[in-house]
Amino acid sequence: xxxxxxxxxxxxxxxxxxxxxxxxxxxxxxxxxxxxxxxxxxxxxxxxxxxxxxxxxxxxxxxxxxxxxxxxxxxxxxxxxxxxxxxxxxxxxxxxxxxxxxxxxxxxxxxxxxxxxxxxxxxxxxxxxxxxxxxxxxxxxxxxxxxxxxxxxxxxxxxxxxxxxxxxxxxxxxxxxxxxxxxxxxxxxxxxxxxxxxxxxxxxxxxxxxxxxxxxxxxxxxxxxxxxxxxxxxxxxxxxxxxxxxxxxxxxxxxxxxxxxxxxxxxxxxxxxxxxxxxxxxxxxxxxxxxxxxxxxxxxxxxxxxxxxxxxxxxxxxxxxxxxxxxxxxxxxxxxxxxxxxxxxxxxxxxxxxxx
Amino acid sequence: xxxxxxxxxxxxxxxxxxxxxxxxxxxxxxxxxxxxxxxxxxxxxxxxxxxxxxxxxxxxxxxxxxxxxxxxxxxxxxxxxxxxxxxxxxxxxxxxxxxxxxxxxxxxxxxxxxxxxxxxxxxxxxxxxxxxxxxxxxxxxxxxxxxxxxxxxxxxxxxxxxxxxxxxxxxxxxxxxxxxxxxxxxxxxxxxxxxxxxxxxxxxxxxxxxxxxxxxxxxxxxxxxxxxxxxxxxxxxxxxxxxxxxxxxxxxxxxxxxxxxxxxxxxxxxxxxxxxxxxxxxxxxxxxxxxxxxxxxxxxxxxxxxxxxxxxxxxxxxxxxxxxx
Numbered sequence: 001x002x003x004x005x006x007x008x009x010x011x012x013x014x015x016x017x018x019x020x021x022x023x024x025x026x027x028x029x030x031x032x033x034x035x036x037x038x039x040x041x042x043x044x045x046x047x048x049x050x051x052x053x054x055x056x057x058x059x060x061x062x063x064x065x066x067x068x069x070x071x072x073x074x075x076x077x078x079x080x081x082x083x084x085x086x087x088x089x090x091x092x093x094x095x096x097x098x099x100x101x102x103x104x105x106x107x108x109x110x111x112x113x114x115x116x117x118x119x120x121x122x123x124x125x126x127x128x129x130x131x132x133x134x135x136x137x138x139x140x141x142x143x144x145x146x147x148x149x150x151x152x153x154x155x156x157x158x159x160x161x162x163x164x165x166x167x168x169x170x171x172x173x174x175x176x177x178x179x180x181x182x183x184x185x186x187x188x189x190x191x192x193x194x195x196x197x198x199x200x201x202x203x204x205x206x207x208x209x210x211x212x213x214x215x216x217x218x219x220x221x222x223x224x225x226x227x228x229x230x231x232x233x234x235x236x237x238x239x240x241x242x243x244x245x246x247x248x249x250x251x252x253x254x255x256x257x258x259x260x261x262x263x264x265x266x267x268x269x270x271x272x273x274x275x276x277x278x279x280x281x282x283x284x285x286x287x288x289x290x291x292x293x294x295x296x297x298x299x300x301x302x303x304x305x306x307x308x309x310x311x312x313x314x315x316x317x318x319x320x321x322x323x324x325x326x327x328x329x330x331x332x333x334x335x336x337x338x339x340x341x342x343x344x345x346x347x348x349x350x351x352x353x354x355x356x
Numbered sequence: 357x358x359x360x361x362x363x364x365x366x367x368x369x370x371x372x373x374x375x376x377x378x379x380x381x382x383x384x385x386x387x388x389x390x391x392x393x394x395x396x397x398x399x400x401x402x403x404x405x406x407x408x409x410x411x412x413x414x415x416x417x418x419x420x421x422x423x424x425x426x427x428x429x430x431x432x433x434x435x436x437x438x439x440x441x442x443x444x445x446x447x448x449x450x451x452x453x454x455x456x457x458x459x460x461x462x463x464x465x466x467x468x469x470x471x472x473x474x475x476x477x478x479x480x481x482x483x484x485x486x487x488x489x490x491x492x493x494x495x496x497x498x499x500x501x502x503x504x505x506x507x508x509x510x511x512x513x514x515x516x517x518x519x520x521x522x523x524x525x526x527x528x529x530x531x532x533x534x535x536x537x538x539x540x541x542x543x544x545x546x547x548x549x550x551x552x553x554x555x556x557x558x559x560x561x562x563x564x565x566x567x568x569x570x571x572x573x574x575x576x577x578x579x580x581x582x583x584x585x586x587x588x589x590x591x592x593x594x595x596x597x598x599x600x601x602x603x604x605x606x607x608x609x610x611x612x613x614x615x616x617x618x619x620x621x622x623x624x625x626x627x628x629x630x631x632x633x634x635x636x637x638x639x640x641x642x643x644x645x646x647x648x649x650x651x652x653x654x655x656x657x658x659x660x661x662x663x664x665x666x667x668x669x670x671x672x673x674x675x676x677x678x679x680x681x
Contacts, residue, residue, distance in 0.1 A: 003405060038403075045405070063559040070675065071592050071610075113569035118580040119550040125579055126543040133536050137464070138525035140471070163578030165457055166538035173535050174460040174528025176468065211468075244487050245473030283471030286399070 003047045004140040004282045005131060009124070011147025011184070011265065012107040014054060021050030023266055031275035035294065036287045046282055051127045053120045053152060057107050060116060107148060112190060117155065124156040129168045137174035142281055143181065143210075146265040147223060150182040151190060157209050158202050177210040179281045183268050184224040185215045191227065205234045212248055214277060219255040219320045220331035221263045252277065255317050258302025260341045262331070272298050304342040309334070313341070377421035381516055386508040391499035394511040398490060401515040402471040411523035412530075416444040419520050426513055429506075432493060435486045439466075439479035440524070447527060456531040463528050469521040476521040490514040546579060548625035553582035556627040558618050558654040558675070564589055584627070588616040588634050593657070597638060597671035601663065611649070611659055611673050612637040618651055629653040636661065638669050645669040 008021045025048045032042035110116045132141060145153040157177075165172035205213070217224035229251065231239060239249040254271050261267060268274055272294045279288060300317055301310055312334065320327035335341060389397065420441050427433040443462060450456045466485035468477040473489065480486025488494070491514075498510035554560075560568065567589050574580035591613035598606050616634020620627045632651035637644055638661045647661025647669065654675055661669040 045403075059554055060560070060565065063554070064562055067559055067561055071594055110565070113565050114572045114574055115553075115565065115569050115582070117569075118572075118574050119554070119582070122543075122546045122550055122579050126547050129539060129543050133540065136526045137460075137528035137532070138522040159579045162576075166535045167542045167578055168539040169578075170539075171464065172457065172461060173532040173539070174464045174525070176464060178470075207465075244468065244470050244475035244477060245489060246470070280472055283402070285472045 002135060002139045003045055004142065005135065006046050006048045006278070006282065007051055007128065007131070007141070007143045008048055009051045009143065009145040009149035009153050010054065011149045014058075015052050016054060016058065018050040018052060020052065020054075021048065024269055025050075027266060027269045028275060028278065031269075031272070032279065035272065035276065035289055035291075036279060036284055037289045038284070038287050045284065049127075049131050051124055051149075053123050054107070056116060056120050056123060057110050060110055061106060111148060111152070120152055121156045121159050124152055125160050125168055128156070128160070129170060132170050132175050133173070135175075137176075140283065141175065141177050142179040142278075143177060144183065144278065145180065146183045146268075147186055147263065150185045151187045153180065154182075154187045154202075154204065157204050161204060161209050171209070179212040179214065180210045181214045181216065181274075181278065181281070182229070183216045183265060183274070184221055184263055185217065185229045186223060188227045188230050188232075189223070202233050205231070205238055207243065211243055212246055212281060214250050214252060214281070216252045216254065216268060216274060218262045218268065219253060219317075220257060220328050222328045222332055223263050225326075225328040246281075250277075255320060256298065256300045256302070257305060257313055257317070257331075257341065259304060260335055270302075302342065306341060309341055377424070379418045379422035379425070381418055381422035382425070383512055386505065386512050388503045388505045389499065389508045389511055390501055390503045391495060391507065392501075393503070394495045394499045394507050394514075395491065397511050398474070398495060398514050398518075401518055402474065411527050413448065415523055416447065416527075419523065420444060422516070423520075429509065430494070430513060432488060436478035436480040439481075439486075443479050443524075447531075450531065453534070457535070460528045460531050463524060467521055467524045469518060469525075476517050478521065478524070488517065490517060545625045546581065549622060549627075550582050552622070552625060552627040556654075557620055557630050558586055558588070558632070558651070560586060561591055564591065584621060585617055585619040586632075588613045588618055588632065588651075590614065591616075591634070593673040593675065595638060595659065595671040595673040597640065597659075597669055599640060599663075599667065599669055601665065601667035602640075607640060609641075609669075609671060610639045611657075611671055612639070613649055616649065616651075618654075632657075638671055649673075 008024060010020055014020075028046075028048070029042040032046075036042075038045075111120065135141075143153060157180075160169055161171055163169040204210075215229040217228065219225065231249070234249075241248040252273060254268070254273065256262075256267075256271055258270055259267055272291070276285075276288055276291050276295070279285065301313055305313060316327060316330055316334070320330075420437075423433055423437045423440065427437055443459070443466070446455075446462070447459050450459045462479070465483075466477065466479040468485070468487075469475065474491040475487050475489050477485040477487040489496075494510045494514040494517075495507070499507035564587065567587050568583075571587060572583055593611045593613065595609045595611035596606065597609040597611075613634040613636050616632055616636075618630055618632030620630025622628070630651075630653070632649075634649045634651070636647055636649040636659050638647065638659060643663055645661035645663040645667070647659050649657050649659040651657040656672065656674045659669070659671040659673065661671065663669055
């Protein structure tokens with residue numbers, strides 16, 4: 001059997017090339033060292049293939065910028081001093097990186113546009129197919145998608161699944177996808193703001209598109225919790241089925257806060273429940289060292305959370321567990337009021353200290 | 357020897373109990389094991405990265421022969437042995453593209469394995485196939501703390517069932533070659549076509565992306581190809597205009613394409629330069645004129661317009677985004 005192939009699909013933000021996945025891959029590798037009792041390296045058993053589609057969004061943003069420059073280049077009648085001031089302001093606000101702020105908002109808006117969506121789906125399908133078709137139908141493949149990537153992969157797999165066998169429908173060519181892990185699932189979020197979704201998710205389901213689905217969210221992640229996963233199109237009873245010794249569907253709800261941005265992929269991957277699930281689905285569940293103990297020992301509040309906010313956050317977590325499903329709103333209010341809840345950005349190795 | 361001949365021999369062998377088949381999978385020297393050793397041995401097989409998952413028609417005959425003999429010792433094999441043979445027979449007779457695809461679908465649907473849980477699945481009475489947990493149904497049932505031969509045999513069978521599932525799944529690799537080649541080409545062309553749609557024709561403003569998305573009808577199944585037109589709407593350009601009612605005649609203007617269409621053809625994957633027509637407004641800073649714009653390639657356009665006082669405006673506009681940026 002060849003190595004297991006794990007595709008990683010990014011969310012919103014700037015992901016110009018495959019290097020975007022370096023940090024999550026490093027986190028998986030570290031988690032493997034700490035949790036899998038095989039004495040071998042993560043890369044000996046699992047090959048991670050990052051998928052990037054941000055170039056489509058970047059292309060359109062480039063076009064908007066070019067067209068605007070061409071028409072309005074001299075429209076702003078500023079003297080050189082004012083120009084310098086403007087440049088300083090832009091630099092101080094850290095928006096010199098092209099499209100930095102735009103990328104976060106416009107990616108979502110652009111993906112709602114059919115001509116952009118279809119191009120993204122074609123690009124993702126191409127990357128998936130390149131890797132899958134290079135392997136054997138007996139190989140194992142799984143996908144982790146994050147944020148916008150959850151909707152992108154849902155749409156793309158739907159397209160692939162319904163396509164003709166000689167038009168990259170790898171399913172009809174004998175390949176199977178073992179699992180899809182949707183981290184901070186936004187497949188149903190696209191009905192906002194007008195409760196209408198021109199291309200509603202068809203929620204591709206086992207056993208046609210993959211054997212197992214896992215949806216993962218954090219109670220305080222607004223992106224994931226505004227409209228939680230619905231699986232409207234699944235056949236009745238499918239969510240409670242078992243297949244070859246595993247539950248077909250699991251919804252994993254976390255509530256840890258280690259940094260302000262609880263939506264980030266790397267923040268989700270800090271939690272041993274996620275990395276354990278990844279390794280288990282990839283076929284290494286039997287080698288997990290004391291999974292229950294590690295999960296219990298994992299601190300819900302990270303060491304970088306500001307001391308003055310720890311009590312409030314602790315209460316919020318306790319309340320959220322017993323009460324409301326809308327605790328993300330309280331969390332957002334906290335962030336608005338206090339700004340950064342943690343001292344500084346987390347480093348992947350911090351987690352490993354906690355785990356070990 | 358053809359695949360068909362192989363299977364003819366197989367059928368003879370299967371229907372003639374007096375003929376004892378020989379399989380390369382037969383293992384004469386099986387060591388006795390206890391449950392701990394058995395679990396360790398199976399784990400090593402499931403973890404192995406040796407890629408032995410390739411199969412030919414002769415392998416299928418070999419496997420059938422092996423499973424027939426093992427079924428005498430391990431009755432659970434009877435659930436799928438016949439189904440596997442039927443699948444092998446279909447494989448041997450898959451002469452047409454459609455027949456090959458049908459077998460691949462059957463393989464995909466009914467044969468699976470999971471190293472994490474130790475399950476293997478083969479075709480059987482149930483639609484999705486019959487699954488066996490190698491750890492519980494073989495090693496768990498036949499092994500204990502005592503070292504014994506039946507445990508060794510059950511472990512050997514468990515390891516081979518794992519490999520057999522891989523071999524069967526890999527049979528699809530020999531049947532899907534044409535479709536894989538076609539798919540790679542399809543993907544390549546589709547990607548190039550989408551890139552050409554954006555790069556080789558007129559660049560879109562945000563409002564035009566919205567309007568073009570509203571009118572675009574993606575394919576209801578499969579991946580969609582790009583359209584061969586773009587709608588233009590409220591599209592500003594810088595123009596150099598001749599104004600008949602002005603003494604200096606030629607001056608820069610803002611030309612606004614109110615609504616129009618730009619179309620082209622694909623030569624393979626590349627969009628031709630294309631052309632377009634749009635209703636336009638020209639503004640010289642004071643007055644406006646309305647007219648018709650002809651777009652010749654994405655790089656420039658010409659407008660003929662009439663002003664408020666029947667004055668004539670002729671304007672040339674270069675898309676600086678293409679020339680300078």
